[in-house]
């Protein structure tokens with residue numbers, strides 16, 4: 001394990017070889033361009049990864065950077081196809097020693113889900129850094145150029161080894177399990193809820209708050225058919241009826257994640273529908289719509305008797321990804337699924 005602490009940015013003048021970084025561009029606001037519909041209107045995914053790099057002076061001093069376009073979409077359109085392309089290409093890059101680190105430019109709306117998926121399927125000591133922006137390129141105080149600079153600096157840093165997948169936004173380094181988007185527009189939107197961030201980065205330094213070597217990587221194989229099972233998220237609310245859960249049962253859901261109220265609770269009719277789902281062999285996860293804290297077993301609900309699983313600290317969108325990977329790898333028994341949710345890697 002390497003110690004936590006500060007180091008300065010890569011200094012290519014003195015180094016024999018600069019770190020090699022490959023950017024895998026997927027789109028998002030960081031690749032957005034203004035649209036005349038309003039003063040803040042824009043469309044995601046209009047600028048290529050190559051153009052992004054060209055727009056940030058000084059990047060060439062940090063690393064030798066190549067860019068590949070995987071997709072060019074707003075991350076509201078992120079999908080399994082792009083996820084599998086990313087996972088396979090990153091594995092190929094590291095197995096073939098094509099680069100020392102990978103940076104993924106990505107929209108912020110679903111960045112935490114992509115980060116969490118990759119964290120669960122990649123297996124390399126080399127860093128993979130996801131980065132995006134809250135404001136598009138042409139905006140006043142655009143945050144993309146600095147975020148991209150810092151992501152490359154982090155991916156090129158020797159300190160980033162054995163830390164797996166990370167997210168960099170607004171000078172802060174986050175791990176996939178804890179990071180979430182907390183604000184619709186603020187540049188300080190991304191936070192590690194229930195935990196401290198992994199560290200900080202600025203154009204002069206990288207500083208981790210804990211030693212490397214604690215990351216457990218790749219507990220899951222990538223499903224061979226490039227498909228993840230259907231696992232909808234159902235959002236609980238007052239006066240909730242059973243219709244959405246019954247609809248999921250009738251439409252071949254393999255798992256259901258409930259974004260419950262409070263401690264993962266639902267109304268009585270919804271609870272009856274959840275029991276019907278368990279009887280049909282569907283994996284039922286109780287998560288919460290509350291942003292922080294964790295759902296515990298057997299509090300207001302008898303999970304042991306009902307065959308439910310609780311998501312603990314995983315928010316509904318990440319609980320969905322974990323449930324999909326478990327089912328795709330043949331793990332559907334409630335006790336085994338619960339064990340996987342209890343792990344905090």
Ligand SMILES: NC(=O)C[C@H](N)C(=O)O
Nearest residue numbers: 028029074075107108109
């Ligand atoms: N800030 C952003 O990147 C938002 C955008 N809708 C996206 O996720 O692609």
